[in-house]
Amino acid sequence: MSAFAPLVGEPLALDLVNTRFAQGDFLATPEDLCAWLVLQGDRCPEVLPGSVGLAELAAVQCIRECAAQAIDCARRGFPLRQEDVEAVNRVVRGAPCVLELVANAEGISSSRxxxxxxxxxxxxxxxxxxxxxxxxxxxxxxxxxxAEDCVLLFLPSNPRRRWCSPSRCGNRMRVARHYQRHKAE
Known part of the structure; x- marks a missing residue:
């Protein structure tokens, strides 16, 4: 994984798409995927990072491409491509979610x-x-x-937010503006 760690904290599908950035790919190897899963913390309760190999990497890269295409179409107001809809539905159906009964010393509960x-x-x-x-x-x-060299997406919590991260692109852009203002003096 790059020394420049991926951003996390956006909706999970955006975090996934944001693993592709202008200078490369944060998910190039199974080890990269493991590191990203660790960063996601509790958001992936069923997959242990140590159980990730080439098959998991290929599956994640495939859904990431569908996600990037679908989000781009939806953001622009275009209909989703039917092949993307079918691919996403096929992947979701490939691992159905079941609700199971759990009975132990603490009582009865359910688990997905x-x-x-x-x-x-x-x-x-x-x-x-x-x-x-x-x-x-x-x-x-x-x-x-x-930022002119950034392709990352974000869901702003504040309508004035302009950058993926204030400490990354925001800081770089403010420094560049400051330099341009003082260069002109």
Whole structure:
């Protein structure tokens, strides 16, 4: 993984798309994917980072491409490509989620669990997050970072937010503006 760590904290589908950046890919190897899963913390309860290999990486990269295409179409007001819709639905159906009864010393509860291989469960979990984002009205508020060399997307909590991260692109752009103002003097 690059020394410049990926941003996390946006809706999960955006975090996934943001693993592709202008200078490369944060998910180039299974180790990169493991590191990204660790950064996601509790957002991926069913997949242990140590169980990730080439199959899981390929599944995640595939759903990431569908997610990028679908989010781009939806943000621009274009209909989603039918092949993207079918691919996402196929991935979600590949690892169905079941509600199971849990009975132990603490009492009776329920637990949701996905069926399928690790690759299928991981891809389905990410595809489901894409479905949730694409059906959320907030989708229309997603922006691309205004830094000229940044392609990252974010869902602003503040309407004045212009950059993917104030400490990354925001700081670089403010420094550049300051330099330009003082250079002109």
């Amino acid at each position: 669990r996905r069926l399928g291989s690790t690759a299928e469960r991981l891809a389905a979990w990410l595809a489901e997050s894409l479905v949730e984002l694409l059906t959320d009205p907030a989708l229309l508020r997603i922006r691309q970072c205004e």
